Amino acid sequence: EVQLVESGGGLVQPGGSLRLSCAASGFSLNDYGMHWVRQVPGKGLEWVSGISWNSGSLDYVDSVKGRFTISRDNANNSLNLHMNSLREDDTAVYYCVKDIQRSHAPYAFDMWGQGTRVTVSS
Amino acid sequence: DIRVTQSPSSLSASLGDRVTITCRASQRLSNCLNWYQLKPGKAPTLLISAASSLQSGVPSRFSGSGSGTDFTLTITNLQPEDLAAYYCQQTYSSPYTFGQGTKLEI
Numbered sequence: 001e002v003q004l005v006e007s008g009g010g011l012v013q014p015g016g017s018l019r020l021s022c023a024a025s026g027f028s029l030n031d032y033g034m035h036w037v038r039q040v041p042g043k044g045l046e047w048v049s050g051i052s053w054n055s056g057s058l059d060y061v062d063s064v065k066g067r068f069t070i071s072r073d074n075a076n077n078s079l080n081l082h083m084n085s086l087r088e089d090d091t092a093v094y095y096c097v098k099d100i101q102r103s104h105a106p107y108a109f110d111m112w113g114q115g116t117r118v119t120v121s122s
Numbered sequence: 123d124i125r126v127t128q129s130p131s132s133l134s135a136s137l138g139d140r141v142t143i144t145c146r147a148s149q150r151l152s153n154c155l156n157w158y159q160l161k162p163g164k165a166p167t168l169l170i171s172a173a174s175s176l177q178s179g180v181p182s183r184f185s186g187s188g189s190g191t192d193f194t195l196t197i198t199n200l201q202p203e204d205l206a207a208y209y210c211q212q213t214y215s216s217p218y219t220f221g222q223g224t225k226l227e228i
Binding site: 044045046047050061062095100105107108110111112113114115 | 160164166171216218219222
């Protein structure tokens with residue numbers, strides 16, 4: 001089955017760290033840009049970060065710059081998001097998303113995972 | 123950052139109706155606007171890319187139009203399975219902002 005499956009979410013205290021992972025199955029991530037998008041419960045969607053097919057280009061929304069790091073392992077067909085210095089406003093469901101094209105700059109997100117929930121609370 | 127204002131925030135319609143959702147951007151996007159459908163417990167789905175390109179497998183009752191700053195998603199002959207939230211997203215410049223979403227009730 002062609003799918004993206006996220007893992008690594010959970011409850012963490014403010015200032016803590018988490019590492020989200022996304023495993024692709026049924027296709028190869030190698031040729032596509034990949035992104036993370038989050039949704040605060042009951043609210044809208046926010047693009048968080050993107051990475052080009054070869055990790056040559058990265059981009060982040062300002063609110064996570066310096067705290068989050070996106071990376072990919074094409075050999076293992078996976079995507080990661082390292083999240084440090086977490087804040088309560090980072091609480092959200094985080095989606096792993098595949099782009100139609102190779103760049104870190106998105107064209108359109110044609111495949112989404114089911115999401116993993118991150119809760120930042122003391 | 124580019125602001126994308128989506129309206130309405132919620133919409134109640136009947137089976138067979140035609141509904142329209144609009145997104146207005148704070149600056150010109152060319153055709154760099156996509157539409158997504160979100161259903162509870164399911165992975166989101168890309169409906170329309172580049173303002174008007176219907177994705178493979180998406181029913182033809184969905185259509186998109188517009189360019190520049192004003193864009194529209196139209197659903198004709200509304201079906202029960204169209205109960206969902208709909209979001210537009212601009213991919214013209216970073217950060218790639220979404221509209222606030224439209225919750226469609228049937």
